[in-house]
Structure formats: C-alpha cells, structure tokens
Amino acid sequence: MVFLSRIYTKSGDGGETGLGDGSRVPKDAARVAAYGEVDELNAVLGLVTANCPDCPGGALLRCIQNDLFDVGADLCVPQADGEEPGKGLRVVAAQYERLERAIDRLNEGLEPLRSFILPGGSPAAAWLHLARTVCRRAERSVVTLARAEKVNPHALIYLNRLSDFLFVLSRVANDGGKGDVLWVPGANRDG
Numbered sequence: 001m002v003f004l005s006r007i008y009t010k011s012g013d014g015g016e017t018g019l020g021d022g023s024r025v026p027k028d029a030a031r032v033a034a035y036g037e038v039d040e041l042n043a044v045l046g047l048v049t050a051n052c053p054d055c056p057g058g059a060l061l062r063c064i065q066n067d068l069f070d071v072g073a074d075l076c077v078p079q080a081d082g083e084e085p086g087k088g089l090r091v092v093a094a095q096y097e098r099l100e101r102a103i104d105r106l107n108e109g110l111e112p113l114r115s116f117i118l119p120g121g122s123p124a125a126a127w128l129h130l131a132r133t134v135c136r137r138a139e140r141s142v143v144t145l146a147r148a149e150k151v152n153p154h155a156l157i158y159l160n161r162l163s164d165f166l167f168v169l170s171r172v173a174n175d176g177g178k179g180d181v182l183w184v185p186g187a188n189r190d191g
Contacts, residue, residue: 020077030145035075037138038159042068044131052124056172060102064162067095071155075142079150091154099161106168109176116183121174128170135163 016024017032025032045065049058073089119129139159145151171177 020073021080023078030141030148031075031078034138034141034145035072037134037141038068038072038075041131041134041138042072044127044134048124048127048131052127052173055124055128055169057102057106057169064099064165067091067158070095071158074152074155075145079152081150090152091158093154093157096154096158096161099158099165103161103165103168106165106172110168110171111177117171118181118183119170120181121170121179124173125170125179128166128173132163132166132170135159135166139163 015027017027018024019031042065045061045068048055049061049065055061070089071091074091077088119133120126139156142151142156142159146153146156171180174180
C-alpha cells in the first residue's frame with residue numbers, strides 16, 4: 001500500500017502539498033491542518049506509550065494510533081460526490097464504538113466527578129491530558145473543514161469519542177481517580 005524510496009521530493013518547496021487523490025493544495029489549507037493535527041495527536045500518544053510503558057490501556061492506545069492513521073488517510077482524500085461506501089479507506093462506526101465500550105468499562109470503576117480536574121497527577125495522566133487537548137484541537141479543525149468541504153462524519157465522531165476516552169483513561173492512570181488534581185474555584189483570589 002505504501003512504498004517510500006525517497007523521502008524528499010522538493011514538490012512542496014513552493015508551499016503546496018499533494019492530497020491522497022493527487023490534487024495539490026496550499027500547505028495551510030483546512031484539510032491539511034486537520035490531518036496534520038491528527039498526526040500531532042498520534043505523536044503525543046507515542047510519547048505516552050514510550051514514557052509510560054505501564055500506562056493502563058497501552059495496547060488499546062497502540063490500536064488507537066493505527067486508527068489515527070486511518071483518520072488521517074480519510075481526511076487526506078476528499079470525498080467525491082456519489083462515492084461508493086467501502087470504496088476508499090474511511091473511518092467506520094465500529095472504530096468509535098470500540099472506544100465507547102472502553103469508556104463504559106473504564107468509567108465503571110471511577111467515582112463520579114464533583115469538580116473539574118486539573119491536568120496532572122501521575123506522569124501518564126499528565127501525558128493523557130495533553131493528548132486529550134490535542135485531540136480536541138484536531139476535532140475543532142475537522143469541524144472547520146466540514147463547514148467548507150464534505151467530510152466523513154465518522155472521522156469527527158471518532159475524534160470526539162477519543163477525547164472522552166483519553167479523559168477517562170487519565171483518571172484511571174491517576175490511581176482510579178484517587179490521584180486526580182481537583183480544581184478549587186477561586187482558591188487563590190485572596191492572596
């Protein structure tokens with residue numbers, strides 16, 4: 001499917017890049033920004049797994065990294081009018097449904113929240129909170145793209161579920177929520 005014999009082509013030296021359908025667009029196009037932020041999210045998840053090998057859900061995180069390449073591939077190829085379902089590589093409902101099942105399973109053991117959580121706690125939780133915020137940014141970029149061009153709605157749903165999953169997993173990584181750092185509204189207003 002992929003064969004790279006040369007890493008640099010010089011074809012992007014003028015500020016354009018090629019999409020999966022062969023068309024060329026500026027490197028700051030909304031579509032390129034969207035799949036670029038998905039790529040950044042994938043890199044953050046790589047940092048989670050590299051720096052926190054005992055992170056709960058490590059095997060699922062590696063599966064998610066593969067899914068994120070699917071999301072990027074989906075976004076890299078504009079949907080053609082009348083595109084036949086299953087013809088190209090597109091994110092499907094089963095991918096985010098797996099995340100929903102994981103969220104439900106992991107959330108069962110957590111106490112309900114009575115405060116917002118500050119990013120932090122254990123190193124794994126802190127990395128997962130960073131991944132969650134990058135995921136939300138990627139999601140916003142896909143929403144921006146979807147306002148201008150046709151986008152597979154499953155790709156957007158996947159990112160939305162993934163940010164929820166990363167939040168829940170961060171709580172699990174904080175000793176099942178016991179190590180969560182809670183927000184105390186106005187705690188430092190009086191000096």
